[in-house]
Amino acid sequence: MTDYLIRGIEKNGKFKFAGVKTTDIVNEARNLHDTSATASAALGRTLSAAELMSTQLKNPTDKLTLQVMGNGPAGEILVTVNKDGDIKGYIQNPSADLPTNEKGKLDVSGIVGNTGYIQTIMDLGLKEPYIGQSEIISGEIAEDIANYYLSSEQVNSAVGLGVLVDTDLSIINSGGYIISLLPDANNEDILKLEKSIVGKPSVTEMMNQYEDFEDIFKFLLEDFELEILERKEIRWNCNCSKERIEEMLATIGKEELRTIIDEDEKAEVVCQFCNTSYTIEKNELEDIYKSIEK
Numbered sequence: 001m002t003d004y005l006i007r008g009i010e011k012n013g014k015f016k017f018a019g020v021k022t023t024d025i026v027n028e029a030r031n032l033h034d035t036s037a038t039a040s041a042a043l044g045r046t047l048s049a050a051e052l053m054s055t056q057l058k059n060p061t062d063k064l065t066l067q068v069m070g071n072g073p074a075g076e077i078l079v080t081v082n083k084d085g086d087i088k089g090y091i092q093n094p095s096a097d098l099p100t101n102e103k104g105k106l107d108v109s110g111i112v113g114n115t116g117y118i119q120t121i122m123d124l125g126l127k128e129p130y131i132g133q134s135e136i137i138s139g140e141i142a143e144d145i146a147n148y149y150l151s152s153e154q155v156n157s158a159v160g161l162g163v164l165v166d167t168d169l170s171i172i173n174s175g176g177y178i179i180s181l182l183p184d185a186n187n188e189d190i191l192k193l194e195k196s197i198v199g200k201p202s203v204t205e206m207m208n209q210y211e212d213f214e215d216i217f218k219f220l221l222e223d224f225e226l227e228i229l230e231r232k233e234i235r236w237n238c239n240c241s242k243e244r245i246e247e248m249l250a251t252i253g254k255e256e257l258r259t260i261i262d263e264d265e266k267a268e269v270v271c272q273f274c275n276t277s278y279t280i281e282k283n284e285l286e287d288i289y290k291s292i293e294k
């Protein structure tokens with residue numbers, strides 16, 4: 001089954017929820033970036049988180065960028081998603097890896113680091129993008145996303161993210177969920193919700209157990225009546241092209257471009273999201289140079 005996102009609401013409006021399956025997306029990211037098992041998990045969790053956050057986008061051209069900037073060996077993790085669920089991302093050091101932690105799990109916080117920040121940039125087609133930031137509190141990413149919503153938007157949420165990596169480094173399954181309290185929720189509802197979630201298996205265990213996220217939510221939130229509002233396909237999609245690279249070169253400034261033409265005679269540009277390499281020849285660079293002069 002292809003990757004998808006579903007979102008819904010508790011029937012009495014106590015909380016909303018969203019879930020994503022990102023197995024194909026994370027496999028694609030792994031193939032393109034040749035990530036270690038731990039780096040696949042760190043990048044994969046960030047990809048799932050960004051898809052879950054994309055439910056905030058309203059218009060087709062809106063997009064959201066999620067950046068995880070920890071002090072660990074993974075370096076920067078950056079993911080961009082649009083309203084349609086097209087997603088791309090990279091991890092600065094794809095070979096970052098560590099032995100499994102004391103629980104026998106991939107040590108995601110070990111490579112991400114336990115200090116630093118999480119930043120979201122939401123381009124909603126307005127003059128200025130919306131930028132939100134919060135501190136990294138664990139480096140496991142799920143807790144950090146929950147903390148982001150609490151500290152930047154005062155929303156209480158429960159977030160689960162998981163990536164299960166096979167011994168041949170392929171991705172067995174990847175996904176996540178977010179459950180966010182709505183203003184109508186009272187203390188009793190919150191306790192009931194906690195009781196329902198606590199002790200439930202991890203995301204990847206539930207994905208092994210249940211075919212679909214609708215069933216995962218029925219199990220995870222068994223004490224509540226749920227209504228699914230939307231279900232859509234999502235996919236890896238890097239929209240880079242030679243044309244876009246040329247547009248980018250037209251913005252670096254005339255002097256800089258002249259230096260490249262005179263010294264390098266061509267430009268080699270590698271897309272950091274998909275590793276596609278573009279060569280812009282000297283005559284093409286001269287055309288770009290002339291277009292700026294106009």
Ligand SMILES: [Zn+2]
Nearest residue numbers: 238240271274
């Ligand atoms: Zn690309």
